[in-house]
Amino acid sequence: MTHSIPPLAPNAEATAFLAARRSRPAKTLAAPAPDRAALSAILETALRVPDHGKLEPWRLVVLSGAALDRLAALTERLGRARGLDPEHTAKARAMFDAAPGMVGVISDPLPSGKIPQVEQILSAGALCHNLVCAAQAAGWGANWLSGWMATDTDFLRDGFDIEPPAFLAGLIVLGTETVVPPERPRPDPQAKIAWVDA
Template sequence: MPTPNPDALDFLLTRRSRPAKTLVAPAPDRAALAPILTAGLRVPDHGKLEPWRLVVLEGAALTRLAEVATRRAQKVGMDPDKAAKAAQMFSGAPLIVAVISAPVESEKVPEIEQLYSAGAVCLSLVNAALAAGWGANWLTGWTATDPAFLGEALNLRAPAEVAGYIVIGTETTAPPDRPRPEVEAKVTWVDE
């Protein structure tokens, strides 16, 4: 018989990302962030390729990324509201962990599977931050895939890109739960 972990299952059944705009300082310091990062990297990784890495963004780095996003948006003639939203994601965040998807050349493990592993890191970081008592949210947007932004802001070159920006901070308000999918509508049982 399996040994259940009811606390862990209850956490997973009730977990809820926190809207990034409701997260404020303080954010976890390095000591508090270390176990969150460690837990975040405990994900499925076929071939042990580690096709991801993390960049912790805080303080002046977040201000700089907001400025880079604003310049890039203006250069391409982006809608001002969309540009402001991207800049605010950085300037308004107490701390962001950028999960970099960095596929590794492999005959055995397809690139898409490596991308899924980076996505698993994103969710694992959010869950670890929530379990540690912080508020957390997984964001993306055009700054996650725009090559010019990524090159200037994070010194990334293709095929590397951002699988997710994980915003972590102190929760100011508890969000209401949102409607969840009905299991019966999403699950098909096959027994023959």
């Protein structure tokens, strides 16, 4: 005996949210950031991402206070050691100095004879996007950042105690929105979408 499953009902509110979604520039986010209870609910929602094989090839690190200060100083030290442009280094450091709160999304692909590494990395990217959406749906400003530090071996080791192939898929800045950013140009659907029926 087969059971018919009713189709999903359209969710106009969710559709409108996604159609209007845009990141909030990190420099426009101020304290407070979500507290532990609010952030826990956001993170639980964010973890509902495509994950072929249920490998969970990612993890989250919630950063605040002294942790952000430590990463800011590490960024400056490594930027100088690598001879980076001082302005470039200062901008990278400011990501941590100015963040009301931050979540590091670590992509940590696992050995698998079935699930390609690229699929696992894409799952971590989906987690970054889901986290931004979940935070904004809960009323917080959010921005997905990265920078040269995301794949810098010394930064990953000293800042997050991780080694390749793990890397930072994203640094998600969270805080209170102070400015509603204007809409920015979006891709032309006709230039980006192909309909193939043969």
